Amino acid sequence: MVGKRRETAEPVVSASERLLFGGPLRYDMGWNQHADAFLALSFRAMTTQLPGMLASSLRLARQADARAARVLLAAEVGRGVAQAVSLLAVNTALGKLLTGPDIAQRLRAAAPALTALAVVMLVAALLRAASTYATGRLEPKVERVATELYLERSANVELAAIEDHAFHKLLDTAQYGARSARHMIGYGARVINAMISLVAAASVLTVLHPALLPLLVTMTLPSAWSALTNARRRYESFHTWVQHARAGQLISGLLTEPSAAPEIRVHGVGPFLLRHFRSMSETAEAEQARLARLAARTGLIAAAWTGVATLATYATLGALLLAGAMALSVAGTAVIAIRTGAANLDTLVLEINQLHEEALFVGDLQRMYTAAAERAIPVGGEPLPEHPKEIRFENVTFSYPHDEHPADELPPREQPAHEQPAHEKPPREQPAHEQPAHEKPTPDHPSDRPPGGTPPRPALDNVTLTLPLGRIIALVGENGSGKTTLVKLLAGLYTPDRGRILWDGVDAARADRRLLAERIAMVAQDFKRWPFTARVNVAVGRSAAPMTEERLAASIAEAGAEEVVADLPRGLDTLLARNFSGGHELSGGQWQRLGIARAAYRRGSILIVDEPTAALDARAELEVFEKIRALAGGGQTVVLITHRLASVRHADLVHVLEHGKLVESGTPDELLARGGVYADLYTLQAQQFTTRVPAPRPA
Numbered sequence: 001m002v003g004k005r006r007e008t009a010e011p012v013v014s015a016s017e018r019l020l021f022g023g024p025l026r027y028d029m030g031w032n033q034h035a036d037a038f039l040a041l042s043f044r045a046m047t048t049q050l051p052g053m054l055a056s057s058l059r060l061a062r063q064a065d066a067r068a069a070r071v072l073l074a075a076e077v078g079r080g081v082a083q084a085v086s087l088l089a090v091n092t093a094l095g096k097l098l099t100g101p102d103i104a105q106r107l108r109a110a111a112p113a114l115t116a117l118a119v120v121m122l123v124a125a126l127l128r129a130a131s132t133y134a135t136g137r138l139e140p141k142v143e144r145v146a147t148e149l150y151l152e153r154s155a156n157v158e159l160a161a162i163e164d165h166a167f168h169k170l171l172d173t174a175q176y177g178a179r180s181a182r183h184m185i186g187y188g189a190r191v192i193n194a195m196i197s198l199v200a201a202a203s204v205l206t207v208l209h210p211a212l213l214p215l216l217v218t219m220t221l222p223s224a225w226s227a228l229t230n231a232r233r234r235y236e237s238f239h240t241w242v243q244h245a246r247a248g249q250l251i252s253g254l255l256t257e258p259s260a261a262p263e264i265r266v267h268g269v270g271p272f273l274l275r276h277f278r279s280m281s282e283t284a285e286a287e288q289a290r291l292a293r294l295a296a297r298t299g300l301i302a303a304a305w306t307g308v309a310t311l312a313t314y315a316t317l318g319a320l321l322l323a324g325a326m327a328l329s330v331a332g333t334a335v336i337a338i339r340t341g342a343a344n345l346d347t348l349v350l351e352i353n354q355l356h357e358e359a360l361f362v363g364d365l366q367r368m369y370t371a372a373a374e375r376a377i378p379v380g381g382e383p384l385p386e387h388p389k390e391i392r393f394e395n396v397t398f399s400y401p402h403d404e405h406p407a408d409e410l411p412p413r414e415q416p417a418h419e420q421p422a423h424e425k426p427p428r429e430q431p432a433h434e435q436p437a438h439e440k441p442t443p444d445h446p447s448d449r450p451p452g453g454t455p456p457r458p459a460l461d462n463v464t465l466t467l468p469l470g471r472i473i474a475l476v477g478e479n480g481s482g483k484t485t486l487v488k489l490l491a492g493l494y495t496p497d498r499g500r501i502l503w504d505g506v507d508a509a510r511a512d513r514r515l516l517a518e519r520i521a522m523v524a525q526d527f528k529r530w531p532f533t534a535r536v537n538v539a540v541g542r543s544a545a546p547m548t549e550e551r552l553a554a555s556i557a558e559a560g561a562e563e564v565v566a567d568l569p570r571g572l573d574t575l576l577a578r579n580f581s582g583g584h585e586l587s588g589g590q591w592q593r594l595g596i597a598r599a600a601y602r603r604g605s606i607l608i609v610d611e612p613t614a615a616l617d618a619r620a621e622l623e624v625f626e627k628i629r630a631l632a633g634g635g636q637t638v639v640l641i642t643h644r645l646a647s648v649r650h651a652d653l654v655h656v657l658e659h660g661k662l663v664e665s666g667t668p669d670e671l672l673a674r675g676g677v678y679a680d681l682y683t684l685q686a687q688q689f690t691t692r693v694p695a696p697r698p699a
C-alpha cells in the first residue's frame with residue numbers, strides 16, 4: 001500500500017509554490033478523468049484504439065499533403081510486403097541449401113530464391129528512401145496545420161474562456177499536441193510496416209511449428225508491459241506538472257523581462273526569484289528522478305522476464321530437434337523467423353506505445369478544439385439597428401467566474417498532499433471546469449460557492465441605466481465599483497448573468513457579435529502595447545481595413561499624437577519593442593496617445609475610453625479631453641471612465657457606480673447640486689487643490 005502510494009504523482013508542495021502562487025500548482029486531472037483519457041492507458045484499450053489512431057494519423061497526413069500521404073502509405077505497405085517475401089525466400093533458400101546431393105547442385109537450386117531475395121532487398125531500400133522523403137515532407141506540414149487550427153480556435157473563444165484557468169490548462173497541454181501530431185506520422189508509418197512484417201513472420205512460424213508462435217509472443221510481452229507502464233507514468237506526470245512547468249518558465253521569464261528589470265535591480269528581486277526558481281526546479285527534478293527510478297525498476301523486471309522467455313523458446317526448439325519433430329533446415333528458418341518476429345513485435349509494441357502516447361497528446365489537442373468550438377464567440381445573430389438612439393442596461397447582473405480552489409481548500413502544511421493517496425482525497429464538489437462549458441456558473445449555483453463561505457459579490461448588481469448615443473457619458477466610481485466591467489459588457493466581451501443590454505430594443509445577447517464589435521472602439525486601461533512598429537500599433541485598430549497614410553495621419557492628429565510620432569527616430573516605422581535591435585521605448589503618456597490614435601483609426605461609432613489620461617501631464621490631459629469632446633461633436637458616442645472628476649464636467653450624462661450598483665445618474669451639475677456620492681468625490685478632489693499645504697515645522 002505504501003509502495004503504491006509512493007508511485008502516484010501526487011505533488012509535494014514546495015515552500016516556493018506556497019509563497020509565490022498560494023499553493024500547489026499541479027492539477028487534479030479532473031479534466032482528463034472526465035474525458036476518460038486515463039482509462040485509455042490500458043493494454044486492451046491501446047490495441048482496440050489502434051485502428052482509430054492509425055486512421056487519425058492518416059487523416060492528419062491527408063489534410064496536410066494528400067500526395068505525400070499516399071506515397072508514405074504505399075511505401076510502408078510495400079516495405080512490409082517486401083519483408084514477408086524476403087522471409088519466404090530465405091526459407092526456400094535454406095530448404096534448398098540444406099537438402100540435396102552435392103553442394104553445387106544445392107547452390108544452383110537455391111539461386112532463384114537468393115536472386116529474388118536480392119531484388120526484394122533492393123526494392124525495400126528504394127521504398128525506404130521514398131518513405132523517408134514523404135515523412136520529411138509531411139511532418140512539418142502536419143505540425144503547421146495542427147498549430148494553425150490551435151491558434152485560430154484559441155483566438156476565437158470568448159474572453160471568459162481565456163480567463164478560465166481550466167480552459168487555460170487545456171490550452172497549456174494542447175500546445176504539445178501539434179508536435180505529437182507530427183510525430184504520429186512517423187510512428188503510424190512504422191506501425192503499419194511492423195504489423196505487415198510481423199504477420200509474415202508469424203505465418204511462417206505457425207507453418208513451421210504451432211508451438212513457436214505463443215513462445216514468440218511470451219518473449220515480447222515484457223517489453224510491451226514495461227513500455228506501456230512507463231508511458232502511462234510519463235503522461236500522468238506531464239498532466240500533473242504542466243502548470244508547475246509553466247510557473248518555472250514564468251519565473252525565469254521575469255528575470256530577463258525588460259518590464260521587470262528596473263524593480264529587479266532597485267528592489268534586489270533577482271536573488272529572491274532565483275532562489276525560488278531553483279527551489280521549483282528542484283521539485284520538478286525530484287519528479288524526474290522518481291520517474292527515472294521507476295523506469296529503471298520496470299526495465300529490470302521486464303529484462304528478467306524476457307530472458308526466461310527466450311531461454312524457454314530456444315529450449316523448446318532444441319527439444320523439438322532432439323525428438324526428431326523438426327528438420328534442421330526448418331529449425332534454421334525458425335531461428336531467423338523468431339529473431340525477425342521478435343524484433344518486429346518489439347518494434348511494433350514500442351511504436352504502438354509511442355503512437356499511443358502521442359495520440360494522447362493529440363487527444364488533448366482535439367479536446368481543446370472541441371472545447372474552443374463550444375466556447376467560441378457565436379457566429380451570426382440579429383442585426384443591430386443602423387442608427388440606434390440609446391443602449392439600455394436593464395437589471396444587469398454579472399459575476400466573474402471565480403476559482404474553485406479557494407486558499408482554505410489547500411492541503412495544510414502539516415499534512416503534505418503527497419502523503420494522501422489519490423483515492424483518499426477528500427471528496428470535492430464538482431469543479432466549475434468539469435461542467436459543460438456553456439453552463440456558466442452563477443453565484444446561485446452550489447458549485448460556485450466556496451465551501452462554508454459566501455458567494456463573491458457580483459461585479460455588477462442589478463444595474464439599470466441608459467447610454468444615449470452621440471453623447472459623452474461618463475462612468476464614475478471608486479476602485480472596483482464595476483465601471484470597467486460595465487464597458488466590457490457593453491463591448492460584448494461578457495454576457496450578463498441576468499438582465500439585458502438593449503440596443504433600441506434589440507437584445508445584445510441575440511445580436512451578431514461581430515457586427516456589435518464593429519461598432520466599438522476601445523482604449524482599455526491596460527491596452528495592448530504591441531511589440532511592432534508605431535504604424536502597426538495605430539493601424540491594428542482596424543487591421544482588416546487597407547492601411548492608408550491618410551487614415552493614419554488623421555487618427556494620429558485626432559489623438560494629438562503627432563509630436564509623439566515626430567519624435568520617433570524612424571517615425572511611424574520605428575519598432576516599439578526595446579528588446580529588439582533598433583527598438584524604441586515610449587513613455588506611459590506617449591503610449592496612451594498612440595492608444596487613442598488606435599481607437600480613432602478604428603472609427604467605431606462608440607468610443608470607450610477607460611482612464612485615458614492616467615499617464616498624462618496636466619496640459620496633455622486637457623488636450624486629450626478636448627480631442628475626445630471633438631469626437632463626440634462629430635456624432636461619435638464616447639463612454640468615458642475617469643477618476644478625474646474635473647474632466648467629467650463636459651459629459652452630457654454621468655452614471656455613478658458603487659459596489660457594482662448604480663447609485664446616481666444625471667448631468668454633472670445636477671449631481672453636484674444633489675450632494676450625493678459624486679458631489680462628495682468632487683469636493684474631495686477640489687479640496688486637494690484649494691487646501692493650503694501647511695509649512696513643515698522646524699524639528
Ligand SMILES: Nc1ncnc2c1ncn2[C@@H]1O[C@H](COP(=O)(O)OP(=O)(O)OP(=O)(O)O)[C@@H](O)[C@H]1O
Nearest residue numbers: 163400401459477478479480481482483484485486
Ligand atoms: N477578470 C476579472 N476576473 C475576476 N474578477 C474581476 C475581473 N475584473 C474585475 N474583477 C472584479 O470585479 C470587480 C469590479 O472591477 P472593475 O474592474 O469593473 O472595477 P472598476 O470600477 O473599473 O475599478 P478601477 O477604478 O479600479 O478600474 C472588482 O471587485 C474586481 O476585483
